[in-house]
Amino acid sequence: MTIYRSHVLVCGGTPCVLKGARTLKDLLLKEIERYQLSDEIRVVETGCLGPCDDGPVLIVYPEGAMYSKLKPTDILKIVEHHLLKGRIVEELVFRERKSSAGALQGSAVPLEQEKYLSLQKRVVLRNCGRINPDSIDEYIANNGYLALGQAVTTLTSDQVVKIVADSKLQGRGGAGFPTGLKWSFTAKTTSDQKYIICNADEGEPGTFKDRLIMEGDPHGIIEGMAIAGYAVGASQGIIYIRGEYGLSIERMKNAIKQATDYGLLGKKILGTEFNFEIDVRSGAGAYVCGEETALIESLEGNRGEPRVKPPFPGIAGLWGKPTIVNNVETLANIAPIILNGPEWFRSIGTENCPGTKVFTMLGDINNQGLVEVPMGITLREIVYEVGGGIPGGRGFKMAQTGGTSGGCLPSEFLDMPMDYDTLSKVGSALGSGAMLIIDDTHCIVDVLKSFMKFFCHESCGKCTPCREGTTRLYEIVLALSEGTATDTEIQLLKELSGAMQLSALCGLGQSAPNSLLTCLNFFADEFQAHLNGQCPSGICKNLTIESEAV
Amino acid sequence: MTVTSCNIQKPNLGEVIEKYKEFPGSLLDLLHEVQEIDGYLSRDVMQQIAEGLGISESKVYGVATFYSLFKTAPTGQFIIRICESAPCHIRGAQEVLEAIEETLGIKPGETTLDGKFTLEFTSCLGLCGVAPAIMINDQVYGNLTSDRVKEVLLNF
Numbered sequence: 001m002t003i004y005r006s007h008v009l010v011c012g013g014t015p016c017v018l019k020g021a022r023t024l025k026d027l028l029l030k031e032i033e034r035y036q037l038s039d040e041i042r043v044v045e046t047g048c049l050g051p052c053d054d055g056p057v058l059i060v061y062p063e064g065a066m067y068s069k070l071k072p073t074d075i076l077k078i079v080e081h082h083l084l085k086g087r088i089v090e091e092l093v094f095r096e097r098k099s100s101a102g103a104l105q106g107s108a109v110p111l112e113q114e115k116y117l118s119l120q121k122r123v124v125l126r127n128c129g130r131i132n133p134d135s136i137d138e139y140i141a142n143n144g145y146l147a148l149g150q151a152v153t154t155l156t157s158d159q160v161v162k163i164v165a166d167s168k169l170q171g172r173g174g175a176g177f178p179t180g181l182k183w184s185f186t187a188k189t190t191s192d193q194k195y196i197i198c199n200a201d202e203g204e205p206g207t208f209k210d211r212l213i214m215e216g217d218p219h220g221i222i223e224g225m226a227i228a229g230y231a232v233g234a235s236q237g238i239i240y241i242r243g244e245y246g247l248s249i250e251r252m253k254n255a256i257k258q259a260t261d262y263g264l265l266g267k268k269i270l271g272t273e274f275n276f277e278i279d280v281r282s283g284a285g286a287y288v289c290g291e292e293t294a295l296i297e298s299l300e301g302n303r304g305e306p307r308v309k310p311p312f313p314g315i316a317g318l319w320g321k322p323t324i325v326n327n328v329e330t331l332a333n334i335a336p337i338i339l340n341g342p343e344w345f346r347s348i349g350t351e352n353c354p355g356t357k358v359f360t361m362l363g364d365i366n367n368q369g370l371v372e373v374p375m376g377i378t379l380r381e382i383v384y385e386v387g388g389g390i391p392g393g394r395g396f397k398m399a400q401t402g403g404t405s406g407g408c409l410p411s412e413f414l415d416m417p418m419d420y421d422t423l424s425k426v427g428s429a430l431g432s433g434a435m436l437i438i439d440d441t442h443c444i445v446d447v448l449k450s451f452m453k454f455f456c457h458e459s460c461g462k463c464t465p466c467r468e469g470t471t472r473l474y475e476i477v478l479a480l481s482e483g484t485a486t487d488t489e490i491q492l493l494k495e496l497s498g499a500m501q502l503s504a505l506c507g508l509g510q511s512a513p514n515s516l517l518t519c520l521n522f523f524a525d526e527f528q529a530h531l532n533g534q535c536p537s538g539i540c541k542n543l544t545i546e547s548e549a550v
Numbered sequence: 551m552t553v554t555s556c557n558i559q560k561p562n563l564g565e566v567i568e569k570y571k572e573f574p575g576s577l578l579d580l581l582h583e584v585q586e587i588d589g590y591l592s593r594d595v596m597q598q599i600a601e602g603l604g605i606s607e608s609k610v611y612g613v614a615t616f617y618s619l620f621k622t623a624p625t626g627q628f629i630i631r632i633c634e635s636a637p638c639h640i641r642g643a644q645e646v647l648e649a650i651e652e653t654l655g656i657k658p659g660e661t662t663l664d665g666k667f668t669l670e671f672t673s674c675l676g677l678c679g680v681a682p683a684i685m686i687n688d689q690v691y692g693n694l695t696s697d698r699v700k701e702v703l704l705n706f
């Protein structure tokens with residue numbers, strides 16, 4: 001085996017590839033070849049390294065120097081100075097963009113000391129950006145499949161369920177339902193066939209964590225699914241990936257093949273009586289198919305319309321058989337929990353919501369991208385420390401947590417801890433972990449128009465409160481932006497929202513009014529201004545800016 | 551419709567139906583593959599699928615019209631899908647949309663006269679890390695501005 005002097009990890013996540021990472025990698029290889037360094041330096045393409053907005057990104061180990069915003073000429077410099085002569089190219093080193101005025105200038109600060117990374121705790125993303133996702137050997141070298149081995153050879157199914165229950169892990173797909181409890185229901189059923197479905201239909205606007213987890217560490221998901229299968233007595237797994245995620249589909253298929261070749265999937269896994277297989281299926285463009293029963297309908301070849309619950313999928317799901325549906329991130333947490341124990345997991349995050357959460361930070365924020373932090377971090381820490389603040393020194397107006405289905409929180413909430421319990425108490429949600437930061441140049445009504453149009457477009461039409469309700473909500477918000485809405489209509493917005501929350505069949509219709517209601521509550525002035533024909537931010541075209549009026 | 555330069559044999563309708571016939575629940579996979587043939591699912595094709603699988607035509611039509619990636623009418627050679635969800639919206643998707651409309655002379659839902667481009671709205675594509683984003687067929691593009699999107703279109 002060759003020992004390499006340095007490893008260069010080139011980010012191969014979709015955002016970086018879009019910005020030319022592949023071309024840079026080819027150039028890098030060529031340059032390394034030219035300097036005859038191929039035996040000393042190994043180049044590896046990895047999954048997302050985090051700061052996608054600053055891509056393309058690469059890291060050189062052992063120094064751990066992260067270079068961002070790379071151009072071809074930068075590659076030449078890095079090879080010549082860093083790889084050949086061992087000097088870090090300081091001007092290219094990634095810095096959190098908070099630019100606390102030159103504090104970081106001078107020597108290249110080891111990355112771990114920077115806020116951006118120091119607040120992070122990597123459990124789910126433990127391998128993302130550290131290993132080559134196309135290599136099962138690298139996954140195994142990092143304790144991969146050890147948890148599966150332990151589970152099937154030393155633990156009973158009940159013990160596995162108990163460990164997961166004791167960890168207090170909650171589903172990361174949006175609702176935060178306790179995973180151990182969900183598994184225990186299905187484990188108790190008797191059936192000739194049970195299914196484990198990994199929900200990778202990620203469609204919540206602002207969410208792209210599952211994509212980057214699949215691209216960066218596909219084996220972590222496979223291992224989680226297999227352990228789930230062992231725990232509840234299922235032999236068939238299905239991963240349902242949205243149709244647009246080409247690279248994720250490719251990586252998952254490759255990883256499944258490798259695991260099968262190694263005997264980690266298939267019949268008699270690791271010489272035990274446990275059998276487990278995984279199929280990859282893909283969606284065809286419908287947000288509602290992320291809802292577990294709609295997803296199951298879609299897998300059965302039908303229109304993706306949610307079913308009436310109960311029965312819950314855990315009892316009667318795919319083809320009427322007991323079925324576990326878990327999110328990608330939930331499943332990626334399983335192997336570390338088995339390996340390190342439930343106490344370890346509960347030591348991270350908050351008491352009621354332990355563990356980490358992968359957030360996607362977007363909108364008006366300097367470090368757009370993916371981060372994993374302990375549950376319970378405050379909004380302020382996310383925005384101003386991990387996220388590097390708001391560009392141009394503009395003011396914070398609001399954050400929408402949990403994607404378009406979540407609520408909008410103004411600056412009073414900056415110090416609130418981000419976890420499932422706390423957020424749902426204030427009418428918002430942690431949801432999928434999307435954090436959309438909006439600065440004070442934006443108009444609430446304009447942003448709401450985009451939110452409402454989304455639901456109007458994605459409502460499946462099965463039940464009336466949502467089918468009609470989402471359309472009416474959109475029409476009224478549109479009227480507000482055009483200056484034709486009346487007081488009565490604001491009243492109607494509230495009534496309709498309440499009715500939808502109570503009577504819509506699935507989570508789509510029930511949560512569609514969240515953003516609207518929180519905004520009506522926290523930004524009442526701005527609605528009043530629009531009723532008076534003014535748009536304080538000057539965004540709604542038909543209206544006047546306040547100062548110009550009168 | 552223009553044929554791409556490679557001469558890989560396109561799948562044949564009968565074969566695709568045969569291939570999926572035995573697999574319950576595979577209608578979506580079948581439709582994906584059939585759509586490769588003509589770029590959309592015609593009434594006639596949907597009839598043949600229904601017959602081949604022994605299910606009603608309305609079932610096939612119902613599924614085909616539910617999912618946005620399935621087309622029941624001819625489209626341009628390249629389908630441009632522009633994301634209009636909030637994260638792209640606040641990062642300037644409107645400007646990108648206007649640039650596309652201006653360059654191609656079409657609105658969302660329309661196809662250029664030469665049959666080259668169809669423009670559509672889509673919900674979030676999971677590319678918000680590089681918002682605003684679009685997809686052209688299978689290809690993704692991010693961090694767009696009105697100038698950059700014009701450049702992208704020139705390459706087609």
Ligand SMILES: Cc1cc2nc3c(=O)[nH]c(=O)nc-3n(C[C@H](O)[C@H](O)[C@H](O)COP(=O)(O)O)c2cc1C
Pocket residue numbers: 170171172173174175176177179199200201202203204287288289290291292293325326327328330331506507508
């Ligand atoms: C409209 C709608 C869309 C959803 N989309 C997703 C999704 O994209 N991914 C996901 O994991 N869960 C999604 N969910 C939640 C699922 O129904 C389900 O609760 C989840 O997959 C369970 O997994 P967990 O317990 O691991 O969170 C969605 C729910 C609704 C109502």
Ligand code: SF4
Pocket residue numbers: 288305306458459460461462463464466467504505506507508509510
């Ligand atoms: S709430 Fe909306 S999306 Fe859910 S079933 Fe009813 S119409 Fe369909």
Ligand code: FES
Pocket residue numbers: 011012013014015016017047048049050051052053055056057369370
């Ligand atoms: S994709 Fe490269 S940093 Fe996220």
Ligand code: FES
Pocket residue numbers: 205206207633634635636637638639673674675676677678681682683
């Ligand atoms: S909001 Fe446009 S890609 Fe997600």
